[in-house]
Amino acid sequence: MPLVRRREFPLRVSDIMVKTVITVGKDASVREVASKMYEGKVGSVVVVDEGKPVGIVTERDIV
Numbered sequence: 001m002p003l004v005r006r007r008e009f010p011l012r013v014s015d016i017m018v019k020t021v022i023t024v025g026k027d028a029s030v031r032e033v034a035s036k037m038y039e040g041k042v043g044s045v046v047v048v049d050e051g052k053p054v055g056i057v058t059e060r061d062i063v
Contacts, residue, residue, distance in 0.1 A: 023048045024057070033057050 047055040
């Protein structure tokens with residue numbers, strides 16, 4: 001069987017990223033984070049402390 005070679009496309013992060021970043025404070029509840037993800041139709045939110053990013057929470061973290 002011949003090896004099938006995939007055609008490579010110059011896919012960049014900017015092609016798939018979300019431009020509006022949803023953030024939550026470090027004291028946000030898991031319920032609040034899940035609601036923001038659902039409302040924003042995103043799979044993750046950035047956690048901030050005093051306006052600086054300190055982490056990220058993903059759908060997988062919640063599940």
